[in-house]
Amino acid sequence: DTGVSQDPRHKITKRGQNVTFRCDPISEHNRLYWYRQTLGQGPEFLTYFQNEAQLEKSRLLSDRFSAERPKGSFSTLEIQRTEQGDSAMYLCASSRIGEGAFFGQGTRLTVV
Amino acid sequence: QQQVKQSPQSLIVQKGGISIINCAYENTAFDYFPWYQQFPGKGPALLIAIRPDVSEKKEGRFTISFNKSAKQFSLHIMDSQPGDSATYFCAAIVGGAQKLVFGQGTRLTINP
Numbered sequence: 001d002t003g004v005s006q007d008p009r010h011k012i013t014k015r016g017q018n019v020t021f022r023c024d025p026i027s028e029h030n031r032l033y034w035y036r037q038t039l040g041q042g043p044e045f046l047t048y049f050q051n052e053a054q055l056e057k058s059r060l061l062s063d064r065f066s067a068e069r070p071k072g073s074f075s076t077l078e079i080q081r082t083e084q085g086d087s088a089m090y091l092c093a094s095s096r097i098g099e100g101a102f103f104g105q106g107t108r109l110t111v112v
Numbered sequence: 113q114q115q116v117k118q119s120p121q122s123l124i125v126q127k128g129g130i131s132i133i134n135c136a137y138e139n140t141a142f143d144y145f146p147w148y149q150q151f152p153g154k155g156p157a158l159l160i161a162i163r164p165d166v167s168e169k170k171e172g173r174f175t176i177s178f179n180k181s182a183k184q185f186s187l188h189i190m191d192s193q194p195g196d197s198a199t200y201f202c203a204a205i206v207g208g209a210q211k212l213v214f215g216q217g218t219r220l221t222i223n224p
Contacts, residue, residue: 004155033211042201042214043156056211091155093212098205100146101212103155 002026004104006092012110013082020078021107025094032075033101034067035091036060043091043103049075050097082111115139116204118215126223131189133218135202138183142204146212147176147187150199159200160187192222 005024013019025032030051035043046065047057051072061067064082069075079086087110093101118135125131135145144163148156162169162176162185169176175188189196202215 006155040217042217043212045211045213048211093155098144100144100158100161100203100205102158103148106155108153 004092004094004102006090006104006107008107009105010108010110012112015084015111016081018078018080019082019109020076021090021092021109023075023077023092023094023104024073025075025092026102029094029096029102030072031095031097031101032069033093033095034075034077035093035103037089037091037106046077079109082109084111087111116202116213116215118202118218120218121216122219122221124221124223125192127192127194129192129222131192131196131220131222132186133200133202133220134184134186135215136182136184137204139204139206140183141206142213144205145176145178145185146203146205147174148201148203148214150201150217156201189220192220194222194224196220197222 007022033048034046037043045058046061047067049069064080067077089106091106093103095101116137146161147159149159150156160171160174164180173190178185200218203212205212
């Protein structure tokens with residue numbers, strides 16, 4: 001499978017717990033993005049990497065959110081001390097520079 | 113500045129008809145305009161994309177029309193089928209730079 005892979009597909013967690021999501025991009029893509037999408041809305045940008053460097057972070061990305069992309073390959077997105085407002089679909093995408101991004105199937109987070 | 117406005121919010125078309133979704137942008141630095149199709153519970157899928165040096169691009173039943181002077185572009189779905197029922201997002205990106213900026217989405221329903 002040469003597409004973007006995300007794990008897990010679904011995550012239910014209790015408020016206050018930490019969660020970590022993983023994204024494996026398309027191998028030849030040097031850009032990797034994280035987006036968040038709530039029901040009925042378009043994807044909202046969170047952050048993106050070019051290779052291992054995190055080049056931009058949205059104001060949506062509070063201090064409780066952290067993303068890494070060690071060695072410019074897979075990426076992780078961690079949410080600490082989850083809140084009910086964090087419930088959303090977290091989407092990862094990858095691309096070549098200047099081209100449209102290919103999205104994974106997303107991780108559906110539910111905070112109870 | 114980095115804004116893409118999409119209309120309509122929802123659209124109902126009869127099977128076999130033409131579906132038309134419109135987008136307008138403000139940032140003249142945008143130089144790549146993809147369209148995404150999203151089914152419930154899935155990540156957005158790249159459908160078709162255009163650069164501003166061409167006025168039209170066609171792939172199968174899907175056509176993008178681009179009007180650079182008006183800063184508008186649109187997606188036309190010919191011979192619309194019930195399987196086309198999904199949410200469609202237009203997007204834009206500044207080549208070599210930052211993130212995809214998404215429109216608000218159009219929920220398309222094709223009645224059989």
